[in-house]
Amino acid sequence: xxxxxxHQGAFGAALDHAMSGLAExxxxxxxxxxxxxxxxxxxxxxxxxALAAWHLGQVERSQTLADRAIEWGATNAYARATxxxxxxxxxxxxxxxxxxxxxxxxxxxLARHQGFDFRVAQADVVLAWxxxxxGDADRGAAAxxxxxxxxxxxxxxxxxxYYLALLADVELRRGAGAxxxxxxxxxxxxxxxxxxxxxxxxxxxxxxxxAELLVAGPVAGVAEVDALLDxxxxxxxxxxxxxxxxxxxxxxxxxxxxxxxxxxxLGRIRAVAASYDADDRFPDLDRARDLLAGA
Numbered sequence: 433x434x435x436x437x438x439h440q441g442a443f444g445a446a447l448d449h450a451m452s453g454l455a456e457x458x459x460x461x462x463x464x465x466x467x468x469x470x471x472x473x474x475x476x477x478x479x480x481x482a483l484a485a486w487h488l489g490q491v492e493r494s495q496t497l498a499d500r501a502i503e504w505g506a507t508n509a510y511a512r513a514t515x516x517x518x519x520x521x522x523x524x525x526x527x528x529x530x531x532x533x534x535x536x537x538x539x540x541x542l543a544r545h546q547g548f549d550f551r552v553a554q555a556d557v558v559l560a561w562x563x564x565x566x567g568d569a570d571r572g573a574a575a576x577x578x579x580x581x582x583x584x585x586x587x588x589x590x591x592x593x594y595y596l597a598l599l600a601d602v603e604l605r606r607g608a609g610a611x612x613x614x615x616x617x618x619x620x621x622x623x624x625x626x627x628x629x630x631x632x633x634x635x636x637x638x639x640x641x642x643a644e645l646l647v648a649g650p651v652a653g654v655a656e657v658d659a660l661l662d663x664x665x666x667x668x669x670x671x672x673x674x675x676x677x678x679x680x681x682x683x684x685x686x687x688x689x690x691x692x693x694x695x696x697x698l699g700r701i702r703a704v705a706a707s708y709d710a711d712d713r714f715p716d717l718d719r720a721r722d723l724l725a726g727a
Contacts, residue, residue, distance in 0.1 A: 573599065619636055
């Protein structure tokens with residue numbers, strides 16, 4: 433339930449389900465559960481709780497839960513691979529490619545050694561995003577396209593729109609707006625066949641705005657881009673995802689400044705930034721605080 437509700441963007445429900453599972457968890461019985469279901473319930477509940485807590489703006493709690501998943505997974509190779517790949521995803525959400533790469537590479541090494549091919553496929557996707565984010569975007573886009581095809585060979589589809597969003601992000605970084613828009617159209621098409629919301633929808637809207645800006649040009653597409661960013665922020669608020677709302681609002685302010693607005697409305701950025709603890713740190717929050725300090 434924690435996994436399912438997380439993917440629907442019901443982050444509060446996902447956190448509640450995960451914590452309920454942990455309340456019932458008996459560490460002495462993990463072998464019995466793993467033999468039947470193939471998953472370590474304690475590790476899985478910690479990882480889904482960590483990812484949900486991140487979206488709810490609970491930075492320190494998210495970190496603590498992810499660390500505990502690593503600790504609890506230390507005695508079993510598959511549980512350890514699960515904890516590691518989820519930690520990589522957490523750093524991807526935070527837009528921290530260097531730390532994301534560290535955990536994804538550890539997952540890849542362990543999973544290849546143990547024959548956990550699905551975990552290898554997940555790690556391949558994330559590592560390709562890191563390549564595109566940190567270095568050669570052309571190489572990253574090609575590697576990610578191949579990695580997504582590898583993921584699809586398992587018949588897995590649940591995270592496909594998320595992975596396509598990562599590919600679109602890399603396409604945008606290499607200036608390929610039309611490619612990014614095509615990839616995002618594919619992601620939206622996948623979601624049209626469902627009856628549920630999807631946790632990464634705010635990012636799909638935000639990336640669509642960036643693609644539109646590249647394709648339509650800095651003037652012609654401004655109104656539509658602004659509307660897409662407004663939709664991204666509203667979608668994030670509807671899901672209760674503070675970091676995704678903050679990212680969308682930062683992009684919207686940047687757009688307006690670039691088009692002559694010397695004093696854009698920083699109200700939503702100020703409100704979201706103020707909801708975090710003073711010691712919380714991640715790239716978008718640092719950007720927001722710098723922007724507010726200079727206002």
